[in-house]
Amino acid sequence: MAAARASGGAPLEEEDASELKLGEDFVKAKCLMNAEVSLVLQRKYEQLQQLADDPSAQISQVFEKSLQYVRRFSRYQNPDAVKQVREVLTRNQLHEFEVCVIGNLCPETVEEAKALVPSITKRGRMDDEKIETMLTDLATIKKFE
Amino acid sequence: MFFEVEMRRLVVVEPRELGDALHTKRAMIRRLIQDVDAEQCSEQHGYYVTVTTLEDVSEGKVRGGTGSVVFWVDFKCIVLRLIRNEVMEAEVAEVMYNGFLAACGPAKIFVPRKQMDGFEFRAGPSLEFNQWSDSNGLLITPKCFVRLKIVAVRWEPKGRILQTVGSLNGDLLGPVKIQKNPVL
Numbered sequence: 458m459a460a461a462r463a464s465g466g467a468p469l470e471e472e473d474a475s476e477l478k479l480g481e482d483f484v485k486a487k488c489l490m491n492a493e494v495s496l497v498l499q500r501k502y503e504q505l506q507q508l509a510d511d512p513s514a515q516i517s518q519v520f521e522k523s524l525q526y527v528r529r530f531s532r533y534q535n536p537d538a539v540k541q542v543r544e545v546l547t548r549n550q551l552h553e554f555e556v557c558v559i560g561n562l563c564p565e566t567v568e569e570a571k572a573l574v575p576s577i578t579k580r581g582r583m584d585d586e587k588i589e590t591m592l593t594d595l596a597t598i599k600k601f602e
Numbered sequence: 603m604f605f606e607v608e609m610r611r612l613v614v615v616e617p618r619e620l621g622d623a624l625h626t627k628r629a630m631i632r633r634l635i636q637d638v639d640a641e642q643c644s645e646q647h648g649y650y651v652t653v654t655t656l657e658d659v660s661e662g663k664v665r666g667g668t669g670s671v672v673f674w675v676d677f678k679c680i681v682l683r684l685i686r687n688e689v690m691e692a693e694v695a696e697v698m699y700n701g702f703l704a705a706c707g708p709a710k711i712f713v714p715r716k717q718m719d720g721f722e723f724r725a726g727p728s729l730e731f732n733q734w735s736d737s738n739g740l741l742i743t744p745k746c747f748v749r750l751k752i753v754a755v756r757w758e759p760k761g762r763i764l765q766t767v768g769s770l771n772g773d774l775l776g777p778v779k780i781q782k783n784p785v786l
Binding site: 472473474475476479480482483485486487488489490491493494497498501515517518519520522523525526527529530554557558561562569572573574 | 603604605606607608639642643646647649650651652654680681682683685686687688689690691693705706707708747749752755772773774780
């Protein structure tokens with residue numbers, strides 16, 4: 458590992474998701490949940506297939522693999538449910554990145570949520586009770602999807 | 603994590619692709635999409651998944667000598683970039699004696715043996731039967747799903763990929779069961 462590091466570029470150490478440091482290129486970027494990406498890519502995929510005879514409409518490998526991944530790992534299928542999930546999470550003054558991690562992983566308990574998203578309790582924004590309510594709201598959306 | 607980033611790029615349209623305004627614009631968009639797809643991955647943004655919206659296109663400028671027209675294009679693009687300490691789910695692709703390789707879409711994540719305490723390797727009759735197991739009966743086999751944490755990301759200029767190392771050491775990380783979405 459050490460030898461590999463010496464030969465390649467410098468490690469990207471300054472970023473740290475647990476402290477919400479995403480690196481300067483992503484400060485302004487919009488985070489997307491797997492379910493949202495899935496909706497976008499799925500629609501694009503259908504459009505591209507209709508133009509299948511057009512050589513410019515080729516589907517790149519990165520696109521195809523990403524589509525497979527988000528299809529498999531998105532917890533919500535219904536576009537309305539996806540929208541509601543984002544609403545619930547944004548209502549709680551969470552950082553966009555936290556919104557998406559929770560939306561992707563769907564923690565079931567408060568402990569799980571805190572372990573997966575350590576930044577959630579920092580700066581005193583969320584207490585256990587608030588997290589609990591939020592998770593219950595999410596579970597309800599999932600149930601009625 | 604997937605992001606939607608704003609980007610700016612120089613797009614070159616060759617003389618034979620020029621025509622009326624609509625024709626030129628179509629050629630420009632086609633070029634943009636091709637260029638982004640061809641780049642695949644960069645140190646700055648990670649993997650380029652797809653261009654989503656066109657924001658702004660500058661006035662075209664003719665390049666001396668070739669007669670090509672160049673445009674500055676502002677657009678939005680969906681990218682996949684794994685961030686250190688991010689927790690995410692991935693599918694196991696390959697199981698080896700020194701760790702395993704997981705795939706998150708186009709990105710590959712290597713989890714070395716050191717980053718999976720308590721697991722022991724058992725070689726199978728062939729590669730796809732190799733497995734890691736621990737005393738609680740958890741299994742890591744090809745095609746199973748794991749929840750892991752990214753511990754290091756490094757740009758590999760030769761292969762133009764981001765090398766990523768993951769870990770299973772930590773609370774609530776390890777193999778997971780996800781109810782299968784119907785894969786269409």
